[in-house]
Amino acid sequence: MINIAIDAMGGDFGEKPIIEGVLKALEAKPFNAILVGNSKILKPLIPKKLEQYIQYEEASEIFSMNENATDALKNKETTIYKAINLLKEKKVDAVVSAGHSGASMSLATLRLGRLKGISRPAIATLMPNIINKTLLLDVGANTDCKAENLFQFAIMGEVYARAIMQIQKPRLALLSNGEEECKGNELTKESHQLMKKIPNFIGNAEGRDIFNGEIDVLVCDGFDGNVILKACEGVATAIFQLLKNEVKQSFISKIGALLMKPSFKKLKKHTDWQEYGGAPLLGVNGCVIISHGKSDSRAIKNAIFQAINFSQSHINELIENELGKYNA
């Protein structure tokens, strides 16, 4: 059976939603959950019937959200350090953490090492579009990239889309300020030339293309990925806030909103990141899923399923093989 280490105490809301997520996942699919944290706190949260699937790895500290990611290596007693260590020692198949994402990324990169041919790992995230989902990467910590980094992100994203998202021929694009090959900044223009070698590369895409369902994998540097992710969350929040304000001012609109509630709910479900689980860290020698600090139990459950799929997919081998084709 597959073994998943779960940083049981690293999220913004403590152990409760994380353990609830683990239990929900176990009810749907059997696996071995190795809970990393204080077992005295965790044990009472586990119902008897699921005890057989649970093991504990003691860790007395939590790496705080205020700490600097570069300090993650120093404290070997944190839940995230111990979780990554289990993976390094091959005692587990994957790690899920809703803790400090920078720390997870540093620890994974430094302790597990990078895949052959990868200069920098990337964090990939799924964005809802009007038809399905778009994989955007990097949304992580690579703020200043070179063209070869973006090329490697492209290969990793394309392989992930094939292996995990089950898309046979993923439409791969490069984020730019215009569709034409000549459009872009120096980084994207150079990256475009490298990415042209990838058969599934369809060219530059603009910001709006993230959502129109015409792209499966979109590549950008970590600065742009982060800024866009947050801007898009901001737009969605603002639209619903503005609509709420309007509705409040009219009784008839209030009735309307009530009648539309099921539609709003379905829309929310489609666009809710909690449904998507976590963000795979691609390019490290192991399988790490980085969950949002504010994850609820659903998000944790989905992140665990992602971790299971990821570790069963041999995606890291596929990435190395794919990159090997271009380096040969």
Next chain:
Amino acid sequence: MINIAIDAMGGDFGEKPIIEGVLKALEAKPFNAILVGNSKILKPLIPKKLEQYIQYEEASEIFSMNENATDALKNKETTIYKAINLLKEKKVDAVVSAGHSGASMSLATLRLGRLKGISRPAIATLMPNIINKTLLLDVGANTDCKAENLFQFAIMGEVYARAIMQIQKPRLALLSNGEEECKGNELTKESHQLMKKIPNFIGNAEGRDIFNGEIDVLVCDGFDGNVILKACEGVATAIFQLLKNEVKQSFISKIGALLMKPSFKKLKKHTDWQEYGGAPLLGVNGCVIISHGKSDSRAIKNAIFQAINFSQSHINELIENELGKYNA
């Protein structure tokens, strides 16, 4: 009376919406409209009672949207060339064009020259937020920027917010991937240090802050500005498309949507760029408003009002004075 040159034929939809916009503006406020284009086509569109406010500048060609902006200087018979030329010769106070924005920007920069202390002009645009509007710049053609460019954008944006948006103490921020000073890419970290000298600078802002009403002026390079602008449009379009799809599937939801129609309309009005007119080109020796190619008559009317405000504000002097303080 103020003289506004209007590129009467440069938009995606030809002269109709542009002339309609001019007439709407004239009905609200008297000014002299110098229509640049083929007067034989334009004259029949002008009602007798408004003829006194209209003059014509003959221009036989339109700079096509498919042409390269750098070619804009070559053809001196285009509507945009002639419009900018009127401004250069001080025959008008401002120019409004919905034509090729790159061409407008190149022509304005090369023919009118840059303001003292400005290395690169920027295009600024208003984004709706949950309370009011945020000015975002650059959303233009400056894809690879240096810190000094972003500093100059900051000064221009801050002055514009004071002079045109009537905000006494505009909250000025720098777009980054985190609020902390240490967050960012090399460009933003260096820019942050320069912008610290500006009294109204409140620090880094994240993508979501564009919409939460806590920032008046947000500075970024033209690549990020363009990508964000389009991504945000994309989110808004996708949300309403998804909602429409959901509503279609339920009769009750359809009734709800009908009752909510006035609220949706108000939301649309608040978030509709046509209400905002055009984007001021800041940093050139003159007053140029760049309108969206798909502008309707409302957008053109609002762009004309913007041009009038701009040219009456002495904003270019203010920018030079403000920059002078830092260069002294």
